[in-house]
Structures are given as C-alpha cells and as structure tokens.
Amino acid sequence: LGSSPLSGSVAEDEFSNTDSLLVDFENLKVATNNFSPENELGRGGFGSVYKGVFSHGQEIAVKRLSGTSGQGDLEFKNEILLLAKLQHRNLVRLLGFCIHGQERLLVYEFIKNASLDHFIFNLEKRQVLDWGVRYKMIGGVARGLLYLHEDSRYRIIHRDLKASNILLDQEMNPKIADFGLAKLFDQGQTMTHRFTNRIAGTYGYMAPEYAMHGQFSVKTDVFSFGVLVIEIITGKRNNNGRGSDDDDAEDLLSWVWRSWREDVILSVIDPSLTAGSRNDILRCLHIGLLCVQESAASRPTMASVALMLNSNSFTLPTPSRPAFVLESVIPSNVSSSTEGLQMSSKDVTVSELSPR
Numbered sequence: 001l002g003s004s005p006l007s008g009s010v011a012e013d014e015f016s017n018t019d020s021l022l023v024d025f026e027n028l029k030v031a032t033n034n035f036s037p038e039n040e041l042g043r044g045g046f047g048s049v050y051k052g053v054f055s056h057g058q059e060i061a062v063k064r065l066s067g068t069s070g071q072g073d074l075e076f077k078n079e080i081l082l083l084a085k086l087q088h089r090n091l092v093r094l095l096g097f098c099i100h101g102q103e104r105l106l107v108y109e110f111i112k113n114a115s116l117d118h119f120i121f122n123l124e125k126r127q128v129l130d131w132g133v134r135y136k137m138i139g140g141v142a143r144g145l146l147y148l149h150e151d152s153r154y155r156i157i158h159r160d161l162k163a164s165n166i167l168l169d170q171e172m173n174p175k176i177a178d179f180g181l182a183k184l185f186d187q188g189q190t191m192t193h194r195f196t197n198r199i200a201g202t203y204g205y206m207a208p209e210y211a212m213h214g215q216f217s218v219k220t221d222v223f224s225f226g227v228l229v230i231e232i233i234t235g236k237r238n239n240n241g242r243g244s245d246d247d248d249a250e251d252l253l254s255w256v257w258r259s260w261r262e263d264v265i266l267s268v269i270d271p272s273l274t275a276g277s278r279n280d281i282l283r284c285l286h287i288g289l290l291c292v293q294e295s296a297a298s299r300p301t302m303a304s305v306a307l308m309l310n311s312n313s314f315t316l317p318t319p320s321r322p323a324f325v326l327e328s329v330i331p332s333n334v335s336s337s338t339e340g341l342q343m344s345s346k347d348v349t350v351s352e353l354s355p356r
Contacts, residue, residue: 021084023107025100028052032062041114046180051110059110060095064103075180076104082179086152090144092167092177108177112170115177116232117163123272126235131276133172134232138284139309140174141166145225146302148176149218155185157216161224162205163231183216204238204252208323209296219296222305223323226291230256233285235270253292253322260289260319283312289319 031052032039039050047066053059065076076097083094098105116137119125129137141161148156159181167175181200196214199206207223209215227238230252238252259265269281287308293299298320300308308314 021080021094021096023096023098023105025098025103025105027054028062028098028105028107030055031060035062035064052107061108061110063106063108065105073104076106078182079106079179082156082182082184085154086148086156088144088147088152089173090140090175091147092175111167111175111177113168113172115164116166116168116174116228117237119168120163120232120235121237123235126270127272129172129232129272131273131281134273135276135280135284136172137166137168137174137232138229141176141225141228142302142305142309144174144176145221146306148182149221149302155218157183157185157218158221158224159183159210159216160201160205161221161228162202163228163237166228207296208294215296217296218301219299222291222299222302223296225302225305226288226299227253229284229288229291233270233273233281233288234268235272253289256285257289257319257322260285279312283316284309286316286319289322290316292322293320294323295320 029035031054032050035048035050039052041049041051041061043049047064050062050064051059052062080094080097083091087093092111093109094106095109096107098107113119119129145158145161148154148158156179158176158179160178161176165176165178167177169175183196196216199210199214201210205224205227207216207220210220231238234252234256236252256265256268259268265282265285266278268285269278273281287300287305290308291299291305308316
C-alpha cells in the first residue's frame with residue numbers, strides 16, 4: 001500500500017494484542033462443514049466466504065482468503081487491527097481471525113440479508129425497498145462513515161465503499177464491511193489528505209483525485225457515499241458507461257445532475273418508489289450530488305451530511321458538476337476491487353456492470 005496500511009509499519013506488538021480474537025482452524029472447519037460448497041455464500045478475487053455455525057449455535061461468516069487474492073499479510077492485519085478497535089451498529093463486527101500455515105481467515109458476525117447490491121440492482125428484489133427502508137440505509141451508512149471519520153478515537157478512511165460492501169441485517173439495517181483497503185490517520189495528524197502509489201478501489205465509486213493521482217482523504221469516502229445515495233434512489237448502477245455499446249453513453253452521475261439542472265429530477269427516481277415524501281427523496285438526491293462534486297474541497301464532510309439528512313431547515317447549496325472519470329484515462333496501476341463479503345460471483349465482477 002505504498003506505506004503500511006496503518007500510517008507506518010504494522011507493529012507486531014500491537015497485532016499481538018489481538019490474540020484474544022484468535023480462532024482455532026479446526027473449529028472453523030467444523031463450523032463450515034469443512035468449507036463445504038453448500039456453505040459458500042459468495043466468492044471473488046479475495047477468495048470465498050462461507051456460512052458457519054459454532055458448536056454453541058452462533059452463526060458466523062468466514063472469509064477465507066486465497067493465496068492469489070492480493071490481500072497480503074499487511075492488508076489482513078490491517079482489517080483485524082482496525083475492526084478490533086471499532087464498534088458501531090453500522091459496521092460489520094469482527095469476531096475473530098485465524099492464521100494456520102498458509103491459511104488466512106476472518107470471522108465476522110453473520111448478516112442474514114446479504115449485500116445492498118443484491119437488492120438495489122435487481123428489479124424484482126428492490127420492490128421490497130420502500131422509501132422508509134432506503135432512507136434508513138442512507139442514514140445508517142452516513143452514521144457509520146461519520147463514526148469512522150470523526151466519532152471514533154481514530155480517523156479512518158474506508159476507500160472501498162460500494163453497494164456490495166454494505167451488508168443488510170434482518171431489519172435491513174446497513175453495516176459497512178470489508179476494511180482491507182482502509183487507512184488510519186494518526187491521532188492529532190494535521191494533514192487532511194495523503195497519497196498512495198497503489199490505488200485500489202471500484203470503478204464508478206472512486207473519487208477522481210484518488211483514481212487519477214492516488215490522493216485520498218475523508219472526502220474520498222464522501223464521494224463514494226454520494227454515488228451510493230444516487231444508486232439507492234435511482235436503482236441504477238454508476239458504471240461510467242461501462243458495458244454500453246454507445247461510446248457517448250452518459251454516466252449515472254452526469255445524468256442525475258443534468259436532470260436536476262433541467263428541473264426534470266423526478267424522472268430519475270426509481271419507478272418502484274411509488275410512496276414516500278418526494279421532497280425527502282429529492283433532498284437526498286441533492287445531498288448525493290453535493291457529495292460527488294468534482295472538487296474534493298466542495299464536498300461536504302460526513303458531519304455536514306448528517307446535519308443535512310436530519311434537518312430540513314438546513315439550506316442546501318447548489319451542487320457543481322459531478323466528477324466523471326473515464327476508465328481509459330485511469331492510470332494502469334489502479335487495481336479494481338470486485339469483492340463483496342456475502343455475494344455471489346455474478347454480483348461482484350466488474351464485467352457484470354450493465355448500462356443504464
């Protein structure tokens with residue numbers, strides 16, 4: 001990751017403090033029925049995720065990293081150290097980890113409803129997502145990000161916020177998952193952004209300053225959050241024209257912004273949202289557009305976003321043109337992350353992106 005994921009090197013003594021989270025490999029084999037294909041929840045470039053049940057009845061999700069996943073020991077330790085420090089209702093909870101020979105496994109709480117993209121990009125399944133549910137998702141992700149950026153003892157940038165990394169529990173409450181790419185800023189650190197030579201993320205969710213120059217900050221996550229909000233309301237994926245035969249295909253963000261400018265913004269709302277306050281829906285779209293502005297400095301902080309979401313009396317500024325990053329101009333050292341924690345492979349491959 002250029003430097004270590006943890007603002008310098010991962011201290012071995014700090015990692016040893018997580019010994020209480022160690023899980024025996026044999027226990028995981030038993031819990032997952034020897035990693036049976038019937039227990040597999042999904043797979044991606046990182047490896048596979050299995051459902052398991054401990055002997056005392058607790059359900060778990062086991063992320064078994066493949067040797068070719070590209071998630072090396074630094075990223076593995078990074079995810080353990082970060083999640084071990086964090087606790088919030090809108091973050092997936094790490095229960096433990098296992099290092100056994102070449103095996104690297106992470107054990108999470110089991111989330112029953114898979115990930116957001118399993119619902120929002122499926123015409124039939126998103127029918128169950130009324131405005132109340134979608135608004136709860138937007139608010140929950142906002143609170144989770146605010147906790148990461150400002151309300152925990154640390155300042156953490158997720159760097160890979162996307163629909164497949166938002167898991168939904170039985171009540172459809174969102175939980176942010178997959179901290180393998182997350183970066184921790186030192187406490188009291190005055191700089192507002194940093195740079196990396198190894199850019200990793202997901203097309204359509206990466207802020208332009210990060211995709212093009214490796215610059216990341218809390219505003220990088222704000223951009224991804226804005227994309228997520230717009231996807232939740234429109235039911236469409238921001239694919240930057242990927243998968244379209246039309247070279248001039250307009251990306252989702254530009255389409256929504258243009259519709260807002262031309263006062264036809266109602267046309268972008270998912271037709272299945274037949275109920276719910278149009279004013280609230282449009283306000284959330286407006287907030288989403290503020291988050292995806294090309295200039296990072298113009299984007300609100302998550303604290304401001306939370307205020308905007310919770311107070312209709314807060315006047316929203318006019319959003320400027322959103323960023324539009326063509327894949328063809330993204331540097332060749334960018335690796336696209338395609339993994340979700342509990343998704344089938346068809347839902348987490350970049351090639352699966354469909355045109356608007």
